[in-house]
Amino acid sequence: MSNHNISLDVNGCLVEASVEPRQSLADFLRENLALTGTHLGCEHGICGACTVFINGVPARSCIARAVSCEGDEIKTIEGFVDDPWMEAIREKFSSEHALQCGFCTPGMLVTAYDITKRIPDADEARIRVELAGNLCRCTGYKGIVNAIKGVLKDQKDVS
């Protein structure tokens, strides 16, 4: 199988690599770049554990191919180190007990970031619908929903 050269932006760094066309973006991030914060729960696009931002939109990196990300901007959980918005979400995840084993957490945080930015007036029902693409086997979602609600509320209180 012939490799392809790609260049893309991962967490603000330019990455140039030669990849097999069949390699998923998730495997590329994990195996080639050692960005293991992106988790694989199913590798067939259902669980959402592998959610990352591709050009600012949450996407499943297990069913995206690295080769098709030429020129794209990828942001993984590791790319949010100094992001105050993500930090606010993280703190709420901890105080609302929105994680247990932590395996779904990076994907959940990326989705939560998207929800809180995109739908500032989301109510509980909407939050649950928006979370439908991220499975958590541990928490029963209560803490996750409450954390997102909490972030939105704090945001309202500030503005």
Next chain:
Amino acid sequence: MIAKNRGTGVGESVPRKEDRRFLNGSGQFVGDIALSHMEDVAFIRSPFAHGLINNIEIPDSLRHSVYCAKDLIDTKSIRAVSNLKGFKPSDQPLLALEKVRYVGELIAACLGATRAEAEDKVDEIYADIDPLPVIVDMLDARKPDAPLIHEDWGDNIFLETRMSARQPEPLLSAPIKVNRKLRMSRQCMAPLEGRGVVAQWDNRLEQLTVYTSTQIPHIVRSGLSECLGLDESSIRVISPDVGGGFGYKGLLLPEEVIVCWLALKRGNPVRWLEDRREALTAAANAREHYYDITLCANQEGEVLSLDAQVHVDAGAYSAYPFTACLEAAQVASILPGPYNIPNYNCKTWSVATNKCGILPYRGVARTGVCYALESMLDLVARSVGKEPFEIRLLNLVKPDQMPFNNITNKHFDSGDYPACLRKAVAAIDLDSVRKQQKDAGATGPMIGVGVSIYNEQAAHGTTVYSGWGIPMIPGYEQAFARFSPDGELEIRVGIQCHGQGTETSLAQIAHEVLGLDIASIKIVHGDTALSPYSTGTWGSRVIVMAGGAVARACEELSSRLCKIGAHLMQSKVSDTYIENGMVKTPARQISIQEVSQTWYRRPQDLPNDVDPGGLEVTAGYKMERDDGTFSYAAHAVVVSIDPELGNVDLMKYVIVEDGGKLINPMIVDGQVCGGAAQGIGTALYEEMPFDENGQPMASTLAEYILPGATEVPDIEVQHMETPSPYSKFGQKGIGEGGAIGSVAAIANAVNDALSPLGVEITETPITPRRILETIAMAKQDGTPGS
């Protein structure tokens, strides 16, 4: 706003110490471990449920990277035996040699530089197998002409048990007698992270280092040692961060053994990461029960007798260490539930079929048992014209009877079961639901309400497990604790934490004893080289057993600190005590750090009669009675069924739970809600069906439906706190509870909603298809409502 100054000891909802690494994406799971020169493994698995292997065709080019059964010299198959009388052991080959017994059984292992490469090789190998007749259903397996899974057995029964306890006067007749046949489908435990193993031989230590996603590292080490013929001291099992378990990771896998063997053989690190299809279909499933159950009662609804014949589909092989019979044996011992039942008779069969084995999934047999018994109590209620909760109140063990020895000799330690149920009924507002039902028209959604109550034996030890005689019998649980020279406390335990927040709750216990800031307390777990032996994390045992051991170790350290501290402060040991991380006498105080520094760095200042063991101890703990704590809970739920689509909507869900003294109430709520979400999956969505050839039909998460955020409602959790008289702080094991009561409560609510039609559902999960078929049955019969 002034931050509330929260305590961090026992009973406080302390935020978790372990959260940060997961929130940063820096948790370390098996799949995140990359070692240089590591090879990946992909397995060739049986495509047939039952068959004889003629030949495995391996192209010459792959001779050096593919291994079959005949290559595995000096290894032993996995043999998980129970000493229960009549148990028939199964030998689970690491790789199948002559015969395959389920779809997914291992046939050969392929190595590649990457997983993709290894998988490419799998495609080049052909296993020539002659299919044999297949046993898919456990009831068929008992028919006289059934094909045999293990020829030498003569039948397909791992174990048959009988339990009978009766009043002296025989029960001649009963005004109320209800019988049902109830089925709970096969299920997958489905933690979000699958299994995975990385093994590497360490030449310097002459030790095999095995990273594996397991709940039971020490047990896995014993199992590996038995199968590989290596000394246990030559094996180190590390269970790093583990992405959920629920029982699925309480199993020694043939894959674990093979990956270790390959690492020894190849001399380089070897890795296998389970994919989702393997996780759903190959390693192990859970929960498949069939009940033929009869309840007799008097006109009031007091239960007079309970009779049951129960089958459990245990699959082809007995799983190590819990065996193929734990599930059914547990059914027999706990079927009477939290009730006072005078006559009891139960027969069980652990049946072998051409499916993968089963494991104890969160709640183990209790989920099925609770579903069966609670369904029957609703039928009694309907027969005598009372509310289901009233029937339960009549039969529940009363608080003034505690502690109570029930008919199967379970010792219920404490609690007020009726109060728990009443609270749940009040919270769900039963009267208003009944009114709503009356007012509802003939069309539109059908409303139903259901309750269930159960108790849960947890942290049960030697007495219980020695009776079952399985490969693992828990004894004393130990904890190692030591102060470092800078006064920080390190605690090592043999359990494994995979989401239960134990790194925090055990630190809270240590804080309770020593008063140290929990930031200065580090909990190390999941590593056989670093921790005392433990049977691991299962059976809701950690907070009671490891918690007790941590407290004991800290108490011992406390007395050693006092001895040195008293000397340093020129005071009597009897006047010295520990408070808030300080060693104190009535007049003076010094810090624990000061005492630690004295032991390690200024030994010249120590008293002459100082304990030479210093500031590190290993302490062992057992409860005063080791047959367990009994937490309990009532679930109450209101459902609305769409009669056109068959969807069940959970409109209100309340749980009243008593876990004794709660060490960290926030964590407990998380366990309760998470467990209930799994119970909702069992009740409504999750099913692993097989076709007539034994092919597993749900091999992706598109077919195997896990509940998402829109399927799980906002569950209301209320607490009662009746301490256990036997555990260190009165705490009770509670980790599994949420998953036990949901199925029964939801099934009862659905049947309550369907009752005007005169039909009921007797099988889980209650999928839209089953609902619509049941409603159609009512229409055919011309029963009211059609």
